[in-house]
Amino acid sequence: MGTFVGGNDQLEKVENASLSGLSWLDAFVVNYEKKGVPKNAGVDSEEGFPMKRMHMLMKYLGSPQNGLRCVHVAGTKGKGSTAAFIESILLESGYSVGLYTSPHIMSICERIRVNGENIGASELDALIDSSREQIQRCQDSIINTDDSGLSHFEVMTGLAFRHFRDANVDVAVIEAGLGGARDATNVVDILDAAVITPVGFEHADALGGTIESIALAKSGIMKEGRTSIIGRQENREAEAVVLHQASLKKSPSFRTESIVDYHVQSQTVDGSSLIQNVLFQIPASIASDCFGNGEEDLEIDMALRMVGEHQAANAANAICTAIGLKMNSGYDKISLDSVTRGIERTMVPGRFQILEQSEIQGQPLVTVVDGAHTKESARCLADTVRQIFPDSQIALVISMASDKDHEGFCREIQKAKPSVVVFTDCLIAGDGTRSAGPGVLAGAWQVAKMTNRIPGWRCRELIQASMKSAIAKARHELSGEANLDNGHPGVILVCGSLHATAAVMH
Numbered sequence: 001m002g003t004f005v006g007g008n009d010q011l012e013k014v015e016n017a018s019l020s021g022l023s024w025l026d027a028f029v030v031n032y033e034k035k036g037v038p039k040n041a042g043v044d045s046e047e048g049f050p051m052k053r054m055h056m057l058m059k060y061l062g063s064p065q066n067g068l069r070c071v072h073v074a075g076t077k078g079k080g081s082t083a084a085f086i087e088s089i090l091l092e093s094g095y096s097v098g099l100y101t102s103p104h105i106m107s108i109c110e111r112i113r114v115n116g117e118n119i120g121a122s123e124l125d126a127l128i129d130s131s132r133e134q135i136q137r138c139q140d141s142i143i144n145t146d147d148s149g150l151s152h153f154e155v156m157t158g159l160a161f162r163h164f165r166d167a168n169v170d171v172a173v174i175e176a177g178l179g180g181a182r183d184a185t186n187v188v189d190i191l192d193a194a195v196i197t198p199v200g201f202e203h204a205d206a207l208g209g210t211i212e213s214i215a216l217a218k219s220g221i222m223k224e225g226r227t228s229i230i231g232r233q234e235n236r237e238a239e240a241v242v243l244h245q246a247s248l249k250k251s252p253s254f255r256t257e258s259i260v261d262y263h264v265q266s267q268t269v270d271g272s273s274l275i276q277n278v279l280f281q282i283p284a285s286i287a288s289d290c291f292g293n294g295e296e297d298l299e300i301d302m303a304l305r306m307v308g309e310h311q312a313a314n315a316a317n318a319i320c321t322a323i324g325l326k327m328n329s330g331y332d333k334i335s336l337d338s339v340t341r342g343i344e345r346t347m348v349p350g351r352f353q354i355l356e357q358s359e360i361q362g363q364p365l366v367t368v369v370d371g372a373h374t375k376e377s378a379r380c381l382a383d384t385v386r387q388i389f390p391d392s393q394i395a396l397v398i399s400m401a402s403d404k405d406h407e408g409f410c411r412e413i414q415k416a417k418p419s420v421v422v423f424t425d426c427l428i429a430g431d432g433t434r435s436a437g438p439g440v441l442a443g444a445w446q447v448a449k450m451t452n453r454i455p456g457w458r459c460r461e462l463i464q465a466s467m468k469s470a471i472a473k474a475r476h477e478l479s480g481e482a483n484l485d486n487g488h489p490g491v492i493l494v495c496g497s498l499h500a501t502a503a504v505m506h
Contacts, residue, residue, distance in 0.1 A: 020125060020129070021124070021125040021126070021127070021128030021129040021132065022108065022124065022125060022128060024128065024132065025128055025135075025152065025155060026152070028135075028136075028139070029139070029149065029150045029151055029152050029154075029155055030148065030149060030150075030151050030152065031151070031152040031153075031429060031431075032151055032152070032153065033102075033103060033152065033153065033428070033429035034428065034429045034430065034431035034433055034434065035431075035433055035434070036402075036403055036433070036434050037178060037203065037205075037206040037403075038206070039205045039206060040205070040206065040207075040208060041178065041182065041206045042178045042179030042180075042181070042182050042183065042203065042206045042207045042208075042217050043179075043181075043182065043206075043207060043208045043213065043217060044181035044182055044216070044217060044220055048181070048182035049151075049182045049183075049184075050147065051182060051186065051187075053142055053147060053150065053154065054154050054157070054158075054184050054186075054187055055187060056138055056141065056142065057135070057138050057150060057154060057155070057158045058158055058161070058187050060134040060135070060137060060138040061131060061134055061135075061158050061159075061161070061162050062134075062162070064158070064161040064162040064164070064165035064166075065161045065165075065187050065188060065189045066189045067189060067190065068161065068164060068165060068169075068171075068172055068188075068189060068190060069170065069171045069172070069190045069192050070171065070172045070173070070174050070188040070189070070190060070191055070192060071083075071086055071090075071171060071172070071173045071174070071192055071193045071195060071321065071325070072174050072176065072185065072186075072188050072191060072193070072194050072195065072221045073086070073173065073174065073175045073176065073195040073197065074175075074176035074179070074180040074183070074194070074195070074196055074197070074218045074219075074220075074221045075195075075196050075197025075198055075199055075218055075231065076197070076198060076199050076200035076201075076202050076214070076218070076374065076376070077197055077198040077199075077200055077310065077374070077376055077377060078197045078198065078231075078310060078311075078313065078314040078317070079175050079176070079195075079197045080101050080175055080348065081306060081311060081314040081346075081348055081351060082195060082197050082231070082314045082317045082318055082321075083099060083101055083173050083174075083175045083195075084099070084101070084346050084348045085314060085315055085317075085318030085342065085343060085346050086173050086195070086318045086321050086322070087099045087113075087116075087173045087346075088116075088341075088342035088343070088345055088346040089318060089319075089321075089322050089334065089338060089339050089342030089343065090170075090171060090173070090331075090334075090342070091115065091116055091342065092337075092338040092339075092341040092342040092345070093331070093333045093334045093335065093338040093342070094333045094338070095170040095171055095331070095333065096114075096115055096167070096168070096169045096170045096171075097114070097115060097116075097169055097170065097171055097172070097173060098112075098113065098114050098160070098163070098164035098167065098169040098171070098172035098173070099112075099113040099114075099172070099173045099175075100112060100113075100157070100160040100164075100172065100173070100174050100175060100185070101113075101175040102153070102156075102175065102177050103429065103498055103499070104502075105349055105350050105371075105498060105501060105502045105505060106349070106502065106505060106506070107121070108124070108156075109121055109124055111156060111160070112124070112156075112159070112160045112163055114163070114164065114167045114169060115169075119163060124159075127159055127162065127163055128159065131158075131159060131162065135150070135155060135158075138150065151184070153177050153184050154184040157177075157184040157185055157187075158184075160172075160174075161187075171192065174188065176218075176221060178203055178206060178207070179203070179206070179207050179214070179217035179218060179220065180217055180218045180219065180220040180221040181216070181217050181219075181220020181221070182217070182220070183220075183221075185221075186220060186221055188221075188223075191221075191223045191226045191227075192226070192227065192325060192329040192331075193226070193227045193228065193229055193321055193324050193325055193328075193329060194221045194222045194223065194226065194227070194228045194229070194251070195228075195229040195231070195317065195321050196218055196219065196221075196222075196228065196229065196230050196231060196242050197231045197314070197317060198231055198232060198233055198234055198235075198238075198313075198376070199211070199214055199215045199218050199233060199235060199238040199239075199242065200214075200234070200235065200238075200374055200375075200376045201214065201374075201375075201405070202214075202374050202404075202405075203403075205403070211235055211237050211238050212237055212238070212241050214238070215235075215237070215238035215239075215241035215242050216241050216245065218242070219241060219242050219245035219246070220245075222245055222246060222249050222251050223249065223251070224249050224250060224251075225249070225250050225251065225252075226249075226251055226252075227251065227252050227253075227254065227324050227325075227328045227329055228246050228249075228251040228252070228253045228254070229253075229254050229256065229317065229320050229321045229324050230242055230243065230246065230253055230254070230255045230256065231256045231313070231316075231317040231320075232256055232257045232313060232316075232317075234376070252324075252328055254320050254321075254323060254324040254328075255320075256313075256316050256317050256320040258283075259282065259283065259286055259320050259323060260280055260281070260282055260316040260317075260319045260320045260323075261280070261281040261282075261316075262278050262279065262280050262281070262312045262313070262315070262316045263278065263279045263281075264276060264277075264278050264309055264312050265277040265278060265279055265301075267307050267384075267387055267388050269354070269388060271357070272354045272357060273305070273354075274305065274307045274352065274354060274388070275303050275304070275305065275307075276303070276304040276305075276306065276307040276308070276311065276312065277301065277302070277303055277304075278301075278302050278304055278312045278315065279299060279300070279301055279302075280299070280300045280302060280315075280316065280319060281297055281298065281299050281300075282297065282298040282300075282319075282323075283297055283298075284296050284297050284298070286323060289327060290323050290326055290327055291335070291336045293336070298336075300336070300339075300340060302315070302340055302343050302344055303344055304343060304344065304346075305344070305345070305346065305347040306346060306347065306348065306351060306352075307352050307384060307388065308351075308352055308380055308381070308383070308384035308387075309380060309383060309384070310377070310380040310384075311351070311352075315343050315346075318342075318343065319339055319343065322334050322339050322342075349501075349505070350369055350370065350371045350498055350501040350502070350505070351370060351371060352368060352370045352381070352384055352385075353368065353369050353370070353501075354366055354367070354368055355367045355368065355369050355504060355505065357489075360475060360478060360479050360490055361479055363489070363490060364489035364490070365475070365478065365489060365490045365491075365492065366389070366392075366489045366490070366491050366492070367471070367491075367492045367494070367504075368385070368491060368492070368493045368494070369493075369494045369495070369500075369501040369504050369505065370493065370494070370495045370501065371495070371497065371498035371500075371501045372409075372413075372495050372496070373400060373401070373404055373409065373495075373496055373497050373498070374404070374405065374408070374409065375405055375408030375409050375411065375412045376412075378408075378409045378410075378411075378412035378413040378495070379412040379415070381412075381413060381416070381493075381495060382412055382413050382414075382415040382416040383415075385416050385491065385493055386415075386416055386417075389488065389489065389491050391488040392488045392489055392490060392491045393419050393478055393481045393488075393490050393491070394416055394417070394418040394419060394490075394491045394492075394493055395418060395419065395420045395421070395422065395474035395475075395477055395478050395490070395491070395492050395493070396413065396416070396418045396420070396421040396422070396474075396493050396494075396495065397421075397422045397424065397467070397470045397471060397474050397492060397493070397494045397495075397500075397504075398410075398413070398421060398422070398423055398424075398441055398445075398494075398495060398496040398500075399423070399424050399425050399426045399435070399436075399438075399441075399467065399470075399494075399496045399497055399499075399500035399503070400436045400441060400496040400497050400500070401428050401434045401435065401436060401497055401499070402434050402435060402436040402440070403434060404436070404496075404497075406436060406440065406441055406444035407444040407447050407448050408448075409444075409496065410441070410444050410445045410447075410448035410449075411448035411451060411452055413495065414445075414448060414449060414452050414454065414457075414459075415452075415454070416493075417454065417457050417459075418459055418493075419458070419459060419460070419477075419478075419481060420459060420460045420461075420462065420474065420477040420478070421445065421459055421460070421461055421462070422462045422463070422464055422470045422473050422474050422477075423438035423439075423441040423442050423445070423461070423462070423463050423464070423470075424438050424463070424464045424465065424466060424467055424469070424470035425437060425438055425465075426467050426497070426499055426500050426502075426503040427499065427503070428497070428499050429499065438463040438464070438465075439463065441496075442461055442463060445461060446461075460477065462477070467494075467500065467503040467504060471492065471494070471504065474492045475492065478490040478492070
């Protein structure tokens with residue numbers, strides 16, 4: 001049993017189903033994914049989203065979070081992939097597992113999963129309809145207190161907890177949406193592990209404006225005396241804040257960098273499949289206590305379906321989480337075999353995914369999609385594409401949300417040395433309000449290029465009005481490359497947003 005989130009079959013189910021409940025919800029509550037998050041909304045202060053609103057909603061829904069064991073995941077980089085790895089390990093260990101993530105790619109049904117299966121479209125519709133009266137009553141109570149009212153994410157979060165309760169899952173893996181302390185998901189009752197993935201400078205306006213304030217918000221998912229898993233932190237200021245918060249809350253902490261080391265051995269392309277071979281190493285003291293491995297360091301070779309050094313790091317965080325759950329939270333069914341199977345069977349769409357293989361002028365052409373949208377993820381993406389396609393001509397197609405660090409993203413992705421880049425825009429959460437104009441992105445690219453000054457690199461810069469025309473233009477431009485016939489495939493790489501990935505996959 002593996003983990004694969006979404007797919008074309010799920011899209012067809014959604015399009016063919018009546019989603020009257022979802023349509024009602026879209027019209028009834030505010031959707032900050034479409035309009036943008038207010039300044040300081042995720043800060044744990046009077047300016048932040050009021051948690052009393054979420055607690056009130058949960059009470060109206062019958063407090064479905066009560067008695068539900070949870071693994072809560074927050075961070076800037078890799079939290080969705082890490083959550084999927086953890087889900088897969090727990091499934092392979094024989095547990096019944098709920099998974100709540102965001103945003104979705106093909107359908108909103110991807111956000112709520114039980115035992116590896118997305119909630120069905122009609123099932124989601126029925127869930128909303130059966131909760132409509134309670135949601136309406138809660139909204140009325142909130143508005144009477146001069147509050148702005150429930151958000152779409154808050155309601156979806158409450159519905160996810162209710163679905164997991166109804167499904168009687170053993171454990172739910174919950175990915176935080178924005179920050180942690182004031183996130184709608186932070187209503188967990190029984191916290192078996194708080195997982196903090198790498199913290200970076202994203203959603204800065206909503207999270208206080210500094211790396212320290214962002215780290216403090218993310219650390220807000222930690223609970224007094226409950227286990228925390230602290231992933232490798234690239235930023236030392238962020239790491240100091242996370243460690244300090246764990247200490248204040250007397251949280252037994254498992255630090256990934258001390259417990260799970262990893263070395264990427266190879267990355268290969270086999271048709272549309274990508275395989276990354278990684279050697280993971282666990283110290284003898286931990287391996288012996290957790291897996292009964294004897295007195296030597298434990299080395300495990302795994303073949304990941306998720307590629308890139310960052311995905312190896314995400315897998316290491318998930319392995320560390322499994323160790324913490326087994327040693328501190330009573331998850332005795334976790335074994336070395338179930339950890340290995342879980343890691344190897346995890347695949348999340350939109351993360352360096354080969355979407356299409358075709359030909360151009362008799363030469364192979366590969367279309368890859370990746371949801372990278374921060375400067376840190378762009379750095380990882382540039383490294384990954386050049387590791388897997390070291391001698392290929394690359395055409396980038398970039399579309400981003402307006403509230404991202406465009407210049408920082410462009411500065412890092414330029415290190416992939418593309419021969420052409422096409423800027424376009426796409427809907428963000430089904431709406432154009434937060435979409436960055438192609439001209440804005442082109443300007444950021446120019447500024448980044450002047451800063452980078454990469455010797456000998458030339459790149460044509462183009463603008464297209466739609467994703468479809470951008471892909472066609474990238475293909476056309478690659479067809480004119482004089483050295484495309486060097487025996488290596490041409491690569492069209494779509495990036496900048498999971499919403500851009502969704503536009504291509506649709």
